[in-house]
Amino acid sequence: MSPATRLWLVRAAWIGSTIATGAAVVWSAGFITDPEANRGLVVIAAIALGVVGVALLFKGMDFLVDRLPARYQEAVRPWVFVGPAVFILGIYLVYPAINTTVLSFKGRNSQEWVGLQNFTDIFTDHDSLISLRNSLLWVIIVPLFAVGIGLAFATLADKLGRRAEATAKSIIFMPMAISMVGAAIVWLFVYSFRPPGFGSQIGVLNGLWTGLGNNPVAWLLQEPWNNLYLMIILIWLETGFAMVILSAAIKAVPEEIIEAARIDGANDWQIFWRVTFPTIASTVVVVATTIVITVWKVFDIVFVMTGGNFGTSVVAQRMVTEFFTFRNAGHGAAFAVILFVAVIPVMAINVRQFRIQEERR
Amino acid sequence: MKKTRIGGFLILLIVFAMVAAACGDDTTTTEAEKTSFVLFGAPTGAEADAMNGFLQVYNEDKGTDISFVGSSSFEEQLRIRVDGGNPPAVAFVPQPGSICPFVELGALVSLEDMGFDIAQMEADHSKFWMDLGVCDDGKHYGIPWFPNFKSIIFYNKPAFDAAGYEIPATYEDLVALSAQMVSDGQTPWCFGFGSGGATGWPGTDWIEDIVVRNSGGEFYGKWFRHEVPFNDPEIVEAFDLFGQIMFGEGFVNGGPDNVAATTFQDSPLPMFGSPPSCMMLKQGSFISNFFPVGEEDQASFFPFPTIGGNTGAMGGGDTIIVFKNDPAIVDIIKDWIGAEWGCVLASPSGGTASLHGGHGVEGVERLPGHKDISVDCYETEGSKAIAAQVTEALATNNFVFDASDLMPPEVGQGSFWTGMVDWTRGTPTQQVVDAVEASWPTG
Numbered sequence: 053m054s055p056a057t058r059l060w061l062v063r064a065a066w067i068g069s070t071i072a073t074g075a076a077v078v079w080s081a082g083f084i085t086d087p088e089a090n091r092g093l094v095v096i097a098a099i100a101l102g103v104v105g106v107a108l109l110f111k112g113m114d115f116l117v118d119r120l121p122a123r124y125q126e127a128v129r130p131w132v133f134v135g136p137a138v139f140i141l142g143i144y145l146v147y148p149a150i151n152t153t154v155l156s157f158k159g160r161n162s163q164e165w166v167g168l169q170n171f172t173d174i175f176t177d178h179d180s181l182i183s184l185r186n187s188l189l190w191v192i193i194v195p196l197f198a199v200g201i202g203l204a205f206a207t208l209a210d211k212l213g214r215r216a217e218a219t220a221k222s223i224i225f226m227p228m229a230i231s232m233v234g235a236a237i238v239w240l241f242v243y244s245f246r247p248p249g250f251g252s253q254i255g256v257l258n259g260l261w262t263g264l265g266n267n268p269v270a271w272l273l274q275e276p277w278n279n280l281y282l283m284i285i286l287i288w289l290e291t292g293f294a295m296v297i298l299s300a301a302i303k304a305v306p307e308e309i310i311e312a313a314r315i316d317g318a319n320d321w322q323i324f325w326r327v328t329f330p331t332i333a334s335t336v337v338v339v340a341t342t343i344v345i346t347v348w349k350v351f352d353i354v355f356v357m358t359g360g361n362f363g364t365s366v367v368a369q370r371m372v373t374e375f376f377t378f379r380n381a382g383h384g385a386a387f388a389v390i391l392f393v394a395v396i397p398v399m400a401i402n403v404r405q406f407r408i409q410e411e412r413r
Numbered sequence: 414m415k416k417t418r419i420g421g422f423l424i425l426l427i428v429f430a431m432v433a434a435a436c437g438d439d440t441t442t443t444e445a446e447k448t449s450f451v452l453f454g455a456p457t458g459a460e461a462d463a464m465n466g467f468l469q470v471y472n473e474d475k476g477t478d479i480s481f482v483g484s485s486s487f488e489e490q491l492r493i494r495v496d497g498g499n500p501p502a503v504a505f506v507p508q509p510g511s512i513c514p515f516v517e518l519g520a521l522v523s524l525e526d527m528g529f530d531i532a533q534m535e536a537d538h539s540k541f542w543m544d545l546g547v548c549d550d551g552k553h554y555g556i557p558w559f560p561n562f563k564s565i566i567f568y569n570k571p572a573f574d575a576a577g578y579e580i581p582a583t584y585e586d587l588v589a590l591s592a593q594m595v596s597d598g599q600t601p602w603c604f605g606f607g608s609g610g611a612t613g614w615p616g617t618d619w620i621e622d623i624v625v626r627n628s629g630g631e632f633y634g635k636w637f638r639h640e641v642p643f644n645d646p647e648i649v650e651a652f653d654l655f656g657q658i659m660f661g662e663g664f665v666n667g668g669p670d671n672v673a674a675t676t677f678q679d680s681p682l683p684m685f686g687s688p689p690s691c692m693m694l695k696q697g698s699f700i701s702n703f704f705p706v707g708e709e710d711q712a713s714f715f716p717f718p719t720i721g722g723n724t725g726a727m728g729g730g731d732t733i734i735v736f737k738n739d740p741a742i743v744d745i746i747k748d749w750i751g752a753e754w755g756c757v758l759a760s761p762s763g764g765t766a767s768l769h770g771g772h773g774v775e776g777v778e779r780l781p782g783h784k785d786i787s788v789d790c791y792e793t794e795g796s797k798a799i800a801a802q803v804t805e806a807l808a809t810n811n812f813v814f815d816a817s818d819l820m821p822p823e824v825g826q827g828s829f830w831t832g833m834v835d836w837t838r839g840t841p842t843q844q845v846v847d848a849v850e851a852s853w854p855t856g
Binding site for chain 2: 160161177178179245246247248249250251270272273355358359360361362372373375376377378379380
């Protein structure tokens with residue numbers, strides 16, 4: 053076979069496979085939009101289409117960059133690869149954020165400009181103020197307890213044997229695997245209440261409570277404690293996360309420093325507060341701020357447990373109510389902006405601390 | 414070498430162009446032989462099964478392919494789908510107040526544009542109901558489908574008969590009867606205001622039934638249109654009348670404090686069994702779907718008593734809205750709201766009057782939304798009696814809608830609900846009505 057023939061064969065194979073891939077893409081695009089098609093196969097086809105599509109996109113872009121004059125190639129290449137991600141983030145994140153901010157200065161149907169009216173409404177309305185107050189309480193209490201308990205567990209587990217430590221940590225970490233809605237439903241059964249005449253109590257807490265000879269209590273209606281009962285759920289979920297990260301940080305504290313402290317006569321309590329804690333402080337900040345961000349956005353738990361009734365509403369839940377129940381896009385967007393603004397400084401601290409931590413490594 | 418790579422690039426471009434062209438004309442390949450769309454609504458559970466049963470009968474008879482999707486967070490989901498540019502073809506809303514916002518978004522098709530005969534519909538389904546679907550542009554957007562009737566009080570019949578109680582004719586009689594039951598060692602009332610995010614709505618029904626009787630239908634109209642303020646003395650009076658029952662000593666099973674902790678679905682349960690833990694429950698006709706299976710016979714009902722000699726028929730109703738103008742869909746909806754297919758939706762068997770049987774789900778009945786739907790579409794005497802009252806009210810335009818469904822959502826789905834919860838938990842009446850009035854959106 054002459055080199056020329058070979059070249060043509062390779063070329064033919066290349067063209068043929070390109071056309072075949074193109075045809076496959078077209079066919080699967082048609083297939084996944086066909087409502088009659090088997091849903092399982094559609095999922096597989098969609099995944100295949102996505103993967104092949106992205107691969108083709110990058111291959112094509114790379115191919116185009118190769119065509120550029122050599123001196124531009126390396127300057128352009130990173131942008132070509134990062135470009136689609138930036139573009140998609142722009143559409144799905146930056147544009148909605150800007151649009152929401154714009155909507156927060158418009159009326160309930162986003163038609164006319166109302167200036168700061170939506171914000172003054174929120175800061176004068178009784179129910180909205182309650183949701184702001186509750187969110188602030190959530191943001192203070194949940195991270196405090198989640199980090200505190202997580203840190204305590206991480207420190208104590210560190211003293212256990214290897215196997216016991218692994219077991220204890222797995223148990224505490226387990227709630228992390230449950231979605232917020234799932235956790236809320238689990239806890240709905242913990243707090244469940246039935247007035248007399250509805251048969252026996254099915255709630256764990258009321259089962260214990262009535263077992264001690266008390267009358268059943270509608271826990272979720274007890275203002276203001278019901279807020280705390282809801283916070284316990286998120287603490288239960290987030291403690292595992294705090295524990296795992298902090299445990300890793302504690303294990304990274306150099307053994308030499310601790311031994312030195314011990315030789316100097318420090319007891320365990322002193323070692324923890326004077327040596328371990330200062331060393332892991334930046335990790336504690338990162339964990340705490342990460343949880344704060346989660347807490348600001350909490351919606352599912354309140355929505356499932358009380359629907360925001362009985363003085364338990366929070367900002368994110370109120371935002372959904374304003375948007376979709378009251379159909380007031382202005383108020384809803386204003387709540388979103390408040391949430392956004394509240395999260396930004398926490399996010400900044402989080403990123404800064406994380407960077408400091410990375411530099412130290 | 415350079416040359417061949419550019420050649421390859423050109424070929425690639427051609428391939429891409431072909432792909433694009435092929436994608437472009439992909440849309441016209443499938444021709445719909447049968448009408449197929451999704452009906453979106455709020456019912457879930459047994460009520461959704463009944464809807465599916467009805468559609469199955471209809472699809473088999475007409476060769477259509479219509480499916481039902483129900484969601485317990487229907488209001489939110491519908492708004493999300495409309496905002497996202499993916500509305501269902503047809504939906505039915507329990508709150509007529511939610512219709513016009515969709516018109517403002519340009520999402521709905523008017524009855525005028527679909528060629529419905531408005532005058533005929535007003536005669537068949539009552540002008541009051543048709544008027545609820547009229548929006549700012551003066552066109553009709555709501556198609557009355559099936560109502561529910563809330564002016565009824567369920568009671569445990571065997572226990573009533575055993576104690577020799579009489580059905581109260583007036584509200585004073587009702588309060589006196591409740592006091593009598595307490596002195597006989599019975600708890601008269603069951604309540605359940607719990608309903609997730611909608612907690613409190615069963616309380617609004619009480620206020621509405623009292624307002625329509627105590628202050629008259631005209632005042633009722635002014636009230637929900639906000640031509641009188643929510644903290645009007647007449648409304649305070651209605652709360653006080655309700656308070657005679659809610660706060661009567663020993664009147665309420667579990668006490669008023671716990672009314673909001675009981676879901677409305679669970680609220681009838683204590684009324685069954687012997688002895689029952691409560692004797693009476695005021696709730697819409699639909700609540701019979703939540704009675705314990707096998708014990709339904711124990712429950713009977715009487716109309717909400719008169720106040721100052723005034724009767725009233727208060728209820729709600731599911732109203733169809735259409736997002737897609739398609740003559741085939743219009744014909745289907747005309748079938749559904751008519752007397753013939755209304756009979757299928759009415760009861761599991763369709764009674765003795767249905768030409769196509771019923772929806773097949775035991776225990777679910779839907780009241781007539783058309784004045785010509787026969788009472789013989791229903792199975793039990795109780796349902797027949799309510800159906801007769803409803804068709805009569807539709808024919809004479811005396812069927813009043815639930816006011817909270819007609820108020821702006823901030824009130825009707827917000828502060829009025831939470832106000833009822835606060836009120837049962839001890840907030841003074843004046844404070845409650847002032848808070849609701851303050852929440853009424855301006856402009």
